[in-house]
Amino acid sequence: MTLNDLIVDKPRKFLLFGGKGGVGKTSNAAAAAIWAAEHGRETLIISTDPAHSLSDSLNQDVSGGEIKIVQGVDNLFAMEVNPKKEFQKYQAAVSGESFNSISPPLPIPDLLTDLSGLTPPGADEALAFSKVLEFIESSEYDLIIFDTAPTGHTLRLLSLPELLNSFFGKLLTFRLRLSAIWDRFKSFFSRGETVRDDSLERLEALKKSIEAASSELSDPNKTSFIVVMIPEAMAIYETERLLSTLYEYEIPVDHIIVNMIYPDIPDCVFCRSRKTMQDKYLKEIQALYSEFNITKVPLFNDEIRGISKLKELAGILFE
Numbered sequence: 450m451t452l453n454d455l456i457v458d459k460p461r462k463f464l465l466f467g468g469k470g471g472v473g474k475t476s477n478a479a480a481a482a483i484w485a486a487e488h489g490r491e492t493l494i495i496s497t498d499p500a501h502s503l504s505d506s507l508n509q510d511v512s513g514g515e516i517k518i519v520q521g522v523d524n525l526f527a528m529e530v531n532p533k534k535e536f537q538k539y540q541a542a543v544s545g546e547s548f549n550s551i552s553p554p555l556p557i558p559d560l561l562t563d564l565s566g567l568t569p570p571g572a573d574e575a576l577a578f579s580k581v582l583e584f585i586e587s588s589e590y591d592l593i594i595f596d597t598a599p600t601g602h603t604l605r606l607l608s609l610p611e612l613l614n615s616f617f618g619k620l621l622t623f624r625l626r627l628s629a630i631w632d633r634f635k636s637f638f639s640r641g642e643t644v645r646d647d648s649l650e651r652l653e654a655l656k657k658s659i660e661a662a663s664s665e666l667s668d669p670n671k672t673s674f675i676v677v678m679i680p681e682a683m684a685i686y687e688t689e690r691l692l693s694t695l696y697e698y699e700i701p702v703d704h705i706i707v708n709m710i711y712p713d714i715p716d717c718v719f720c721r722s723r724k725t726m727q728d729k730y731l732k733e734i735q736a737l738y739s740e741f742n743i744t745k746v747p748l749f750n751d752e753i754r755g756i757s758k759l760k761e762l763a764g765i766l767f768e
């Protein structure tokens with residue numbers, strides 16, 4: 450199966466691009482998004498890397514945490530997830546503002562009224578993730594491409610469904626007990642006034658979304674994680690780590706992009722030396738990952754920036 454099959458013949462709904470820092474994740478993800486959109490698929494590219502560079506790569510502003518139309522390509526939309534904004538929404542969902550909305554304010558200990566301090570470990574990733582969940586559930590786009598952060602961060606993101614599930618599970622039980630106590634207080638002090646607290650339902654819904662997203666992302670007919678790497682020792686180590694975690698979380702992987710391969714330039718001692726080094730690691734990569742489809746991308750003589758350069762890269766990836 451070629452990379453093109455993932456978009457045209459056996460189209461997936463989710464493609465995730467990941468790998469070590471600086472190896473070309475954003476460039477390759479953006480090139481794939483342009484290619485898919487040009488082949489008639491309504492495509493959304495989302496950056497989940499807190500250090501966004503999608504705007505730089507597309508050479509247009511897609512920042513601000515909202516979906517933007519990509520100029521110059523039909524059917525293409527882009528978004529850089531804004532963890533700060535998502536954090537505020539999360540706090541609102543978890544604290545259940547309605548607890549504090551009865552006047553006069555009651556002398557309820559903080560612990561009982563304010564749950565906003567209960568932040569799951571890795572909250573920034575969690576929030577970027579909960580934003581992502583919205584898109585996983587939506588059927589608005591034919592294809593959603595994720596430009597992920599460097600490996601360590603992405604591995605935490607992938608472990609989040611499990612983590613959040615147990616976190617929200619505990620939180621739900623806690624809220625249920627709290628609600629029972631609070632209901633008694635309320636009916637005593639508020640003289641019949643009832644204030645509906647829907648934070649439990651919201652938590653329950655978030656928990657369900659997480660479960661649904663996990664199952665979508667582990668379905669090989671829907672999802673493929675594309676590992677991007679360069680032919681160097683450090684990148685191989687990091688790829689090993691990434692692959693074993695993807696395996697653990699049952700995220701399907703069948704493609705590897707080996708990027709920035711040196712051209713063979715006669716009379717250039719520096720290039721020859723780099724190329725000899727890369728050849729050694731290319732052999733190693735081919736032996737290690739023989740079960741994967743490997744696509745090689747040469748080092749361009751310029752940076753890959755803007756739609757037309759990205760189209761050039763797409764030509765190499767998909768043709």
Ligand SMILES: Nc1ncnc2c1ncn2[C@@H]1O[C@H](COP(=O)(O)OP(=O)(O)OP(=O)(O)O)[C@@H](O)[C@H]1O
Nearest residue numbers: 470471472473474475476599709747748749752753
């Ligand atoms: N094949 C290539 N030839 C030349 N330059 C490249 C190639 N691939 C990527 N680049 C350039 O290398 C830089 C890093 O690429 P990119 O931003 O895609 O990597 P990344 O893996 O997303 O980085 P980060 O980990 O910082 O998110 C960019 O300036 C990009 O234009």
Ligand SMILES: [Mg+2]
Nearest residue numbers: 474475498502
């Ligand atoms: Mg990037």
